[in-house]
Amino acid sequence: MKTPVAIIGAGPAGLLLAHLLQRAGIESVVLESRGRDYVERRVRAGVLEHGGAQLLREAGVGDRLDREGLEHRGIYLRFNGEIHHIDFKRLANRGIFVYGQQEVVKDLIAARLASGGAILFEAEARRIDDRDAHHMSVLFTQGGDEQRLECDFIAACDGSHGIGRATMLSRNATGYEHIYPYAWLGILARTPPAADELVYAYHERGFALHSMRSPQVSRLYLQVRRDETLDGWPEERIWSELRLRLHEPSLDAGEILEIGVTPMSSYVMEPMQDGRLFLAGDSAHIVPPTGAKGMNLALADAATLAAGLIEWYGKHSSERLDRYTASCLQRVWRAEFFSAFMTQLLHRDELDGEFEHRLRLAQLKYVTSSRAASTSLAENYTGAATS
Numbered sequence: 001m002k003t004p005v006a007i008i009g010a011g012p013a014g015l016l017l018a019h020l021l022q023r024a025g026i027e028s029v030v031l032e033s034r035g036r037d038y039v040e041r042r043v044r045a046g047v048l049e050h051g052g053a054q055l056l057r058e059a060g061v062g063d064r065l066d067r068e069g070l071e072h073r074g075i076y077l078r079f080n081g082e083i084h085h086i087d088f089k090r091l092a093n094r095g096i097f098v099y100g101q102q103e104v105v106k107d108l109i110a111a112r113l114a115s116g117g118a119i120l121f122e123a124e125a126r127r128i129d130d131r132d133a134h135h136m137s138v139l140f141t142q143g144g145d146e147q148r149l150e151c152d153f154i155a156a157c158d159g160s161h162g163i164g165r166a167t168m169l170s171r172n173a174t175g176y177e178h179i180y181p182y183a184w185l186g187i188l189a190r191t192p193p194a195a196d197e198l199v200y201a202y203h204e205r206g207f208a209l210h211s212m213r214s215p216q217v218s219r220l221y222l223q224v225r226r227d228e229t230l231d232g233w234p235e236e237r238i239w240s241e242l243r244l245r246l247h248e249p250s251l252d253a254g255e256i257l258e259i260g261v262t263p264m265s266s267y268v269m270e271p272m273q274d275g276r277l278f279l280a281g282d283s284a285h286i287v288p289p290t291g292a293k294g295m296n297l298a299l300a301d302a303a304t305l306a307a308g309l310i311e312w313y314g315k316h317s318s319e320r321l322d323r324y325t326a327s328c329l330q331r332v333w334r335a336e337f338f339s340a341f342m343t344q345l346l347h348r349d350e351l352d353g354e355f356e357h358r359l360r361l362a363q364l365k366y367v368t369s370s371r372a373a374s375t376s377l378a379e380n381y382t383g384a385a386t387s
């Protein structure tokens with residue numbers, strides 16, 4: 001098999017990249033190790049920044065987002081018995097969109113298949129090879145058969161456990177990592193949201209987040225220990241802890257549609273490219289989800305890489321491709337800082353004492369009372385700080 005660009009991974013990064021290349025007349029093949037049903041049902045991110053939503057609209061895949069996505073002015077911060085609204089629209093002149101990542105993935109897969117683009121499902125990339133200075137190949141298995149995809153470029157959009165990151169680490173790259181001592185237990189539940197916008201709660205028992213997917217479906221998270229398993233969290237314990245930390249005594253214990261535990265970490269790989277191998281999305285960087293940045297960074301990397309490849313095939317200029325890492329890392333490190341800031345502000349570390357608890361309360365009081373501090377949070381959360 002031959003294609004100009006081999007894309008590993010049918011997540012937001014790989015699918016948007018394939019779609020943008022297709023719109024520019026550049027063929028690619030997407031290799032996805034899972035089945036279509038799995039990737040379209042996998043519940044993950046929920047918030048699109050203004051910029052992420054614009055990227056999808058400009059790519060011609062924003063119609064359902066505009067019909068079904070929930071546009072929010074801002075978020076609530078709850079702490080110490082108080083609740084405060086941070087009005088992003090007033091402070092940063094832009095809001096956010098609540099639209100599940102699985103919906104973004106469905107929209108991009110539908111567009112890809114409608115345009116006749118190739119996605120090979122249940123096709124697992126096993127090895128990345130340089131054929132010569134101008135050609136590469138990916139060894140992959142599908143249906144028990146081993147095959148080789150010859151290409152000019154490889155975009156490894158295969159997430160934090162993919163072969164893209166492993167290959168880069170075996171070459172010239174360095175990974176910078178921070179591991180948090182906690183995880184998020186997340187549920188998707190058929191229960192009406194208890195608030196009109198997202199509620200981030202700092203509680204002495206730990207963090208909680210009330211998000212949503214529709215007027216009937218809520219997405220809720222609890223901070224738990226990093227080594228936590230679901231065995232210790234029967235449904236009634238999850239709901240009683242959510243009611244307590246969110247201060248929502250009447251939160252209805254609806255049917256739980258999905259449940260999982262996601263350990264928290266921060267990670268950045270430098271550089272994000274080697275020769276004709278490029279990393280985009282979680283393969284290159286991970287943020288704790290407290291800043292709702294993961295999916296947005298993946299989409300932004302894909303747009304940056306697409307622009308470089310379109311320039312290369314159009315003008316045989318590698319100017320943008322040569323600057324790919326630098327173009328992405330400024331945005332990535334800003335998002336890493338903000339995600340780490342929101343995480344340390346809203347989570348109780350088990351090693352914390354009362355001093356650290358009171359420091360957080362003081363910072364939360366300042367963020368919710370100072371126009372400068374709340375504007376900074378608004379600019380960073382909406383992505384205005386990096387656009």
Ligand code: FAS
Pocket residue numbers: 008009010011012013014031032033034039043044045046047101123124125126157158159160161162163260261262280281282283289291292293294295296298
């Ligand atoms: P993805 O991980 O989405 O996609 C990579 C794809 O590559 C996957 O489909 C995988 O099956 C495939 N793949 C891997 N190895 C392969 C191989 N060898 N061959 C072929 N295919 C291969 N972000 C937020 O902003 N908010 C959240 O609440 C949030 N919650 C999350 C919960 C979980 C459990 C996880 C894991 C992540 C969460 N994230 C969240 C982050 C998430 O949204 C990512 O940022 C986003 O999926 C990144 O998109 P991609 O880079 O495309 O990677």
Ligand code: PHB
Pocket residue numbers: 044045046047198209211212219289290291292293
């Ligand atoms: C979600 O809706 O899944 C979500 C929202 C905001 C976050 C993380 C997750 O910070």
